[in-house]
Amino acid sequence: MPETCPYGFDETLLSGAIDRELVQATEQKVRIHLEDCAFCRAQFDELTQLREVAMSTTIRQPPDDQWREAPRGGISRTGRTVGWLLAIMWLVIITAFGLYQGWQNTDGAFEKFLGFGGLGAVTLLFASVALDRWRTAKTDPYREVEK
Numbered sequence: 494m495p496e497t498c499p500y501g502f503d504e505t506l507l508s509g510a511i512d513r514e515l516v517q518a519t520e521q522k523v524r525i526h527l528e529d530c531a532f533c534r535a536q537f538d539e540l541t542q543l544r545e546v547a548m549s550t551t552i553r554q555p556p557d558d559q560w561r562e563a564p565r566g567g568i569s570r571t572g573r574t575v576g577w578l579l580a581i582m583w584l585v586i587i588t589a590f591g592l593y594q595g596w597q598n599t600d601g602a603f604e605k606f607l608g609f610g611g612l613g614a615v616t617l618l619f620a621s622v623a624l625d626r627w628r629t630a631k632t633d634p635y636r637e638v639e640k
Contacts, residue, residue: 498533502526507537511544588612 498504509515510523527534595609630636 511540
């Protein structure tokens with residue numbers, strides 16, 4: 494049996510016909526072609542069966558505790574907290590050192606403005622988002638949602 498339609502029919506229309514997404518004229522073309530072409534009729538039947546199996550498959554929902562991203566044990570929770578604190582301290586120290594070095598540099602004021610202005614803008618944006626998050630965290634109706 495050939496691997497493609499011997500008549501050169503566009504086989505992508507078969508899935509459109511199965512899903513009932515074709516306009517009436519194209520749907521009629523597909524139906525007429527299926528009457529004459531055994532290859533496409535077999536493809537159509539196979540796709541129809543595959544769709545029925547896929548639509549009847551049930552997906553098991555995992556238990557709620559598998560969705561959680563929080564550390565599950567005390568050691569893990571402590572490790573994550575200490576890790577975040579160290580990362581934040583490192584970032585603050587590196588940023589402060591970079592700012593100090595940039596300020597001590599005797600190059601032009603334009604470069605300093607670009608560096609400090611950009612960093613200031615990013616800091617203000619981050620602070621505004623953090624402040625908004627902190628304010629809405631108290632009244633967020635979805636804060637208890639696990640999934």
